[in-house]
Every structure is written in C-alpha cells, then in structure tokens.
Amino acid sequence: MTSGADSVVSWAPGKLYIAGEYAVVEPGHQAVLVTVDRFITVRVTPCSPAGGNAGTISSRRYAAGCLPWRRRPQDGMAEAVEGDDDYVVSAIRVVEALVVQGGGRLRSFDLGIVSELDEADGRKLGLGSSAAVTVATVRAVAGLYSLSLDDLSVYKLAMLASDAVQPIGSGGDIAASAVTGWVSYTSPDRVWLRRVRQRAGALGAVSDLVGADWPGLSVRRLAAPSLRLQVGWTGAPSSSPALVAGVQAGSHGSDDAYAVFLRDSRDCLASLVTAIEDDDTARIMRQIERNRALLAGLSRISGRTIETAELTQLVxxxxxxxAAAKSSGAGGGDCGIALCPTDTDLTALRAAWRAAGIRPLDLSVHAHGSPTDSPAKVAL
Incomplete structure (x- = not known):
C-alpha cells in the first residue's frame, strides 16, 4: 500500500486453488492456494460530498462505469445509492464500523478500481476478483483512516464484508489475497460468525471479531516448493457460487459418500501440506493426483460437472x-493448474496446450516483499 497527500493506493493479488476445493467450504476443512502476479488496485481519494452522496466508486465492473454511494440515515454507514450493496460497499462499511468503534470521524471519498484479473471483454479468468477487490478495498480504506492492520486482521475484515454479500464461500480466496504466496487455509465456523454478529448488531461486533479467535480458522504461509506452477485457461468462465451451491445440494443427498469425501480430503490436504513443507516433489504430485480423484468422486455423487472436457484435456x-495437474477452484471451466518438476519442458507443454485450444497464462507466484509487490504498471 502507498499513500500521498491526497490519496491511498492499495492492491491485492489474484489466487488459484492448488487443492482442497469444495471440502474447504465446510468449517474446519483445509485448502492450499497460491497468489499470482496479477492484481486489483484500489485508490481512495478524499472528496467533498455532493448531492447527498458520500462519493463514487469507479470501475468497469459497473455498467455505468461508476456507482455512487451514500451514508445510511440510521447509522451513517455506507450503502449503494442504487441497487444492492456489493463487495466494495460492504468492505467500506466494515472498515468504517471499526473506525466508529474507535471514536473516529467518517470521511467522504471517491474510490477507483483497476483490475488485471479479467479479460478486456470482461470474461472471468477464475483468479478470484471478488476476493481481491474486497481485500484491496479493506487495505485502502483502512489506510485512509490510518488504521494499522496485520494480514490476519485484513482477512477477517474482508471475510466479514464478503460474508454479508455472498455467504456460501469458504473465504480461502480472501485468505490467499491477504496473506499471499503459498497459503494453507482452514475455514472458520461461519454459523458461529453470523451468530456473534447478530447478537452484537451490525456495528458492535466488528472490533471484537477482529480481535477474537475464530473457531476452526487457520491461515499461514508455506515455503514455496521446487515444483513450477503452470496455469491454463479453458476460455469458459464459470460461476463459483452457483457451482458450489449445486455441488453441496447434490452431495447432501448422499450424506455417507459426502462424509467419506470430507474425511479423505482432510487426509489428502494434511499429507499435501507436509509434503510442501518437506519440498518432497513426488509426494506433492501424488497428493495433487489424489485430490483430483476425490473431486471426480464428488462430481459423481453430486451430479455436477467439476472437471469439464476442456479441463480433462488440459490435465x-x-x-x-x-506434471501433476487438476482443475483449480470450483471447476466447470476457468483454469487448470499443473505442478511441474524442474526437468519439465515448459515450452513443449504450453505449445501442446495452445494446440488443444487451451491458453497458457503468463503467471508467477506472488508474495509480499517480492519484486512484483508494487505493481507500478497499474495506473489509476
């Protein structure tokens, strides 16, 4: 994050799931993710309120190019002027609730967003743009109010903001964008989280929740293994919330099989994390193949397609x-990953993907403190 006399700029990277998809939606279950060197950048600039609005949010994600926001008369918190609140408005509200609880005075500001996580025509690449924009907004608005937040606090605030908009997600993508690099994540008990928020009210719970231990939650960065990450895009965007909801609905009709999937996924992820920590490439690759097989079983019991024909070809x-390879994230399109030993001919692999209509993405793993940590190429 950077700041100047009039504005604060923050950014957050996109992510990819390595393993643990779907299981991690259940509290206490684990996933491994990586963040990549494509970013969402957010600039917050103080402004004078006009026409009853507290500011505007500028982004190509909005049909009109911008979204005016204002303050609710009942509590002064942010809300969209038209339509439902999105991740950005929710992130503003959560951070400002923390400001209010600390006795701070709220300000008016404009917020600008630039994304590298989608195609120019708006098609999703599956890199977690919703999570990244939420994390980047939390960091930028916190910077405006001079709040000092560690990565875990950023995750918690972004998770609270995201859960208010889309409660079905695991938060793994948020954790990855906040912590960066190779990340081991175990999801919290979101029923507990919502119960605490409901008891305390919309404003009263935020500071207490940021400082509390969340049941089931674990977030930590892993040392990068020697395997090289390659990413292929199928060109077919998918809707993660819709897929996750469909898989859950289909799987819960086969409770015994779903319980076995969760048990086996827990064991697979524990073995994978140990293998990554040991930099044991053969064991890592075996667990990637095992996780792919587990997802194939989940697809059968749920009746939903996770690994499409294009993803199967990529693998x-x-x-x-x-290489060891699998779908990444909810599947149904988007990206697949390959973890490649050092002797893999990456040029030949990428050429074969292109010949099959799969687009290799020029991505590298990104972590705080890396040369790509300040994406100066993104202008606002």
Whole structure:
C-alpha cells in the first residue's frame, strides 16, 4: 500500500486453488492456494460530498462505469445509492464500523478500481476478483483512516464484508489475497460468525471479531516448493457460487459418500501440506493426483460437472509432459493448474496446450516483499 497527500493506493493479488476445493467450504476443512502476479488496485481519494452522496466508486465492473454511494440515515454507514450493496460497499462499511468503534470521524471519498484479473471483454479468468477487490478495498480504506492492520486482521475484515454479500464461500480466496504466496487455509465456523454478529448488531461486533479467535480458522504461509506452477485457461468462465451451491445440494443427498469425501480430503490436504513443507516433489504430485480423484468422486455423487472436457484435456496434456495437474477452484471451466518438476519442458507443454485450444497464462507466484509487490504498471 502507498499513500500521498491526497490519496491511498492499495492492491491485492489474484489466487488459484492448488487443492482442497469444495471440502474447504465446510468449517474446519483445509485448502492450499497460491497468489499470482496479477492484481486489483484500489485508490481512495478524499472528496467533498455532493448531492447527498458520500462519493463514487469507479470501475468497469459497473455498467455505468461508476456507482455512487451514500451514508445510511440510521447509522451513517455506507450503502449503494442504487441497487444492492456489493463487495466494495460492504468492505467500506466494515472498515468504517471499526473506525466508529474507535471514536473516529467518517470521511467522504471517491474510490477507483483497476483490475488485471479479467479479460478486456470482461470474461472471468477464475483468479478470484471478488476476493481481491474486497481485500484491496479493506487495505485502502483502512489506510485512509490510518488504521494499522496485520494480514490476519485484513482477512477477517474482508471475510466479514464478503460474508454479508455472498455467504456460501469458504473465504480461502480472501485468505490467499491477504496473506499471499503459498497459503494453507482452514475455514472458520461461519454459523458461529453470523451468530456473534447478530447478537452484537451490525456495528458492535466488528472490533471484537477482529480481535477474537475464530473457531476452526487457520491461515499461514508455506515455503514455496521446487515444483513450477503452470496455469491454463479453458476460455469458459464459470460461476463459483452457483457451482458450489449445486455441488453441496447434490452431495447432501448422499450424506455417507459426502462424509467419506470430507474425511479423505482432510487426509489428502494434511499429507499435501507436509509434503510442501518437506519440498518432497513426488509426494506433492501424488497428493495433487489424489485430490483430483476425490473431486471426480464428488462430481459423481453430486451430479455436477467439476472437471469439464476442456479441463480433462488440459490435465492429460500436462501429465504427458510429466506434471501433476487438476482443475483449480470450483471447476466447470476457468483454469487448470499443473505442478511441474524442474526437468519439465515448459515450452513443449504450453505449445501442446495452445494446440488443444487451451491458453497458457503468463503467471508467477506472488508474495509480499517480492519484486512484483508494487505493481507500478497499474495506473489509476
């Protein structure tokens, strides 16, 4: 994050799931993710309120190019002038609740967003743009109010903001964008989280929740293994919330099979994290293959397609070149990943993907403190 006399700029990276998708939606279950060197950048600039609005949010994600926001008469918190509140408005509200609880005075400001996480035509790449924009907004608005937040506090605030908009997510993408690098994440008990918020009220719970231990939650950065990450995009965007909801609905009709999936996923992820910590490439690759098989079983019991024909082709090509590969995230399109030993011919692998209509993405793993930590190429 950077700041000047008149504005604060923050950014958050996109993410990819390595393993643990779907299981991590259940409290106490684990996933491994990485963040990549494409970013969402947010600039917050103080302004004078006009026409009853506290400011505007500028982004190509809005049909009109901007979204005016104002303060609610009942409590002074942010809300969209038209339509439902989104992740950005929710993030503003959560951070400002912390400001109010600390006795601070709220300000008016404009907020600008630039994203590298989607195609120019707006198609999703599956890099977690909703999580990244929430994290970047939390950091930028906190910077405006001179709040000092560690990565875990940023995660908690962004998770509270996201849960108010889309309660089905695990928060793994938020944790990755906040902590960065290779991240081990175990999801919290979100029923507990909502119960605490309901008891305390919209404003009263935020500071207490940021300082509290969340049941089930664990977030930590892992040392990067020697395997090289390659990412292929199928060109078919998918809706993660819709897929997750569909898989959960279908799976809960087969409770015994779903329980076995969760048990086996827990064991797989524990083995994977240990293998990553040991930098044991053979064991890492075995667990990636195992996780792919577990997702295939989940697809069968839920009746929902996770690994599409294009993703299967991506995986098979990667395996022919000596890599371990699988879908990444909710599946149904978007991206697949390949973890490649150091002797893998990456040029040949990427060429084979292109020949099959799969687009290799030029991505590298990003972590705080890396040369890409300040994406100066993004202008606002």
């Amino acid at each position: 098979e090509i990667a395996r022919e070149h000596g």
